[in-house]
Amino acid sequence: MAEKESMSGQVYTIACALTKADESEQETLAMLCAAQEEALEKRLRDGVSKEACASAFICAAAFLAAAALEGARAGGEELSSLRAGDLTVTKRASGESGRRLEALCEQARMLMQPYTKDGSFCFFGVQG
Numbered sequence: 001m002a003e004k005e006s007m008s009g010q011v012y013t014i015a016c017a018l019t020k021a022d023e024s025e026q027e028t029l030a031m032l033c034a035a036q037e038e039a040l041e042k043r044l045r046d047g048v049s050k051e052a053c054a055s056a057f058i059c060a061a062a063f064l065a066a067a068a069l070e071g072a073r074a075g076g077e078e079l080s081s082l083r084a085g086d087l088t089v090t091k092r093a094s095g096e097s098g099r100r101l102e103a104l105c106e107q108a109r110m111l112m113q114p115y116t117k118d119g120s121f122c123f124f125g126v127q128g
Contacts (some may be wrong), residue, residue, distance in 0.1 A: 007050065007058055011037060014062035018104075027117050028072075032065040040064070045077040053115040060108035067104040074098075 011033045015021070021029045040053065040061055041050050050057045 007054060008033065008037060010058045011061045014059065015065040018062065018066035021069065025069065029065060029069050032068045033061060035066040036061040040112060040116070043112070045115060045117055046083070046093075048115050053112070054061070056111040056115065060111045063104040063111075064106040067101045070104075071101055074101075077127065 008099060012030055015029055015033050016026070019025070021031065037050075037057075044050065044053075
């Protein structure tokens with residue numbers, strides 16, 4: 001029976017699939033995955049472990065790492081399609097890339113919302 005992949009390994013595997021990271025980007029992506037895991041773990045509510053919300057944690061960390069790598073790539077040209085016969089090259093619109101990054105980050109936020117500390121400011125029991 002195959003051994004189950006670690007949470008960090010699962011984060012990296014999903015992030016690789018999302019970004020289609022080539023060999024030259026894999027070390028950077030691995031560091032981004034580790035950094036996102038650490039950041040998410042620090043935001044967990046007291047008493048909530050990353051294992052308690054494993055599926056959401058893994059997906060959210062992978063989405064954030066993928067967004068970070070794609071954000072770093074944004075300075076370069078991205079091709080959305082390339083055909084060999086009669087040569088067709090299509091550049092991805094810059095807005096398209098930005099929307100994808102926003103969608104990944106928003107999805108990560110939504111997945112982790114039930115498990116993380118709220119970063120907003122509010123008053124409780126303030127008498128006026």
